[in-house]
Amino acid sequence: MPTVDAHTRHDLTDAQWNLLKPLLPAPSRCGRPRRYGLRDLINGIKHRIRTGVPWRDVPDCYGPWWRVYALFRTWQLSGIWSRIEAELQSWADGQGHLGWDISVDSTTARAHIHAAGARRDSSERLDGEPDNHALGRSRGGFSTKIHLACDQHLQAVSFTVTAGQAGDAPQLTEVLDRIQVARPGPGRPRSRPNRVLADKAYSSQANRSYLRCRNITTTIPVKKDQAANRKAKGSAGGRPPTFDSEAYKGRNVVERCFNALKHNRAVATRYDKLAVRFQAVVQIANIDRWLKRLS
Structure with a gap:
């Protein structure tokens, strides 16, 4: 039987490469031709994210490690990873492979010791880099939260990252506002889900008002203290929010999505010093899952 190299068993298949290739930027006519193909360098990036190895330990079969890292960094700075992810989502929506019942939750990525020590002025030098680099201390230790x-x-439709101690409820609007799925032809991108499902951590008056204003069906259970406060107010407390317990059973998809994403060790453990780099890691993991689904 043919053997599969341990380094290359998660590389792009021909079908995945054929789907990805039209979305890549056109090659520059200036400079020297690449000694290593773009497909090899992208596979090197995927290998690093899958295994969590330091960039210097990326196998030589993908090319020099610094070229692999340079491509990852350059495309992050120019927004190419974001554009590829957005175009795959748009294509999936056009083919009917993207659902609009959206589940929201968060997970913690423990920060490795190598994630500490970013330059203090990074937030001034890089667009979108928070002052705290999305690193903080929670019960899980030094960590970052993925909402x-x-x-x-x-399939992940949108996400954001915060420090590990950040609460879940305030991030609901941020995550939903990041949903922007372009449609074929003219018109604005679709940004409004049909339904939003979340656990009790997201049960707040602000979140329910936001979802009501956007005419989004809400499936979020009420916390016991909130129900008790409403009951204590009598008729002034208003009617309790509706809750569809049968629809709520579908909320578990977000937990399963986190489980699939964390098969990539660089997602499960944060090794990147900068939040914008870690966001690119999560984006590439999302791109990989879209390619596997759509190819």
Whole structure:
């Protein structure tokens, strides 16, 4: 039987490469031709994210480690990873492979010791880099939180990262506002889900008002103290929010999506000093899952 190299068993298949290639930027006509192909360098990036090895330890079969890292960094700075992810989502929506019942939750990525020590002026030098680099201390230790919106097919539709001690409820609006799925032809991108499912951590008056104003069906259970406060107010407390317990059973897709993403060790453990680099890591993991689903 043919053997599979341990380094290359998660590389792009021909079908995945054929789907990805048209979305890549056109090659520059200036400079020297690449000794290593773009496909090899992208596979090197995927290998690093899958295994969590330092960039210097990326196998030589993908090319010099510094070229692999340079491509990852350059495309992050120019927004190419974000554009590829957005175009795959748009294509999936056009083919009916993106669902609009959205589950929202968060997960913690423990920060490795190598994630500490970013330059203090990084937030001034890089667009989108928070002052705290999305690193903080929580019960899980030194960590980063990934707040994510997932469709019923276990595909991430949007996400944001915060420090590990950040609360879940305030991030609901941020995650939903990041949903922007372009449609074929003219018109604005779709940004409004049909339904939002979340656990009790997201049960707040502000979140429910936001979802009501956007005419989004809400499936979030009420906390016991909130129910008790409403009951104590009598008729002034108003009617309790509706809750569809049968629809709520579908919320588990976001937990399963986190489980799939964390098969990539550089997502499960944060090794990157900068939040914008870690966001690119999560984006590439999302791109990989879209390619596997759509190819």
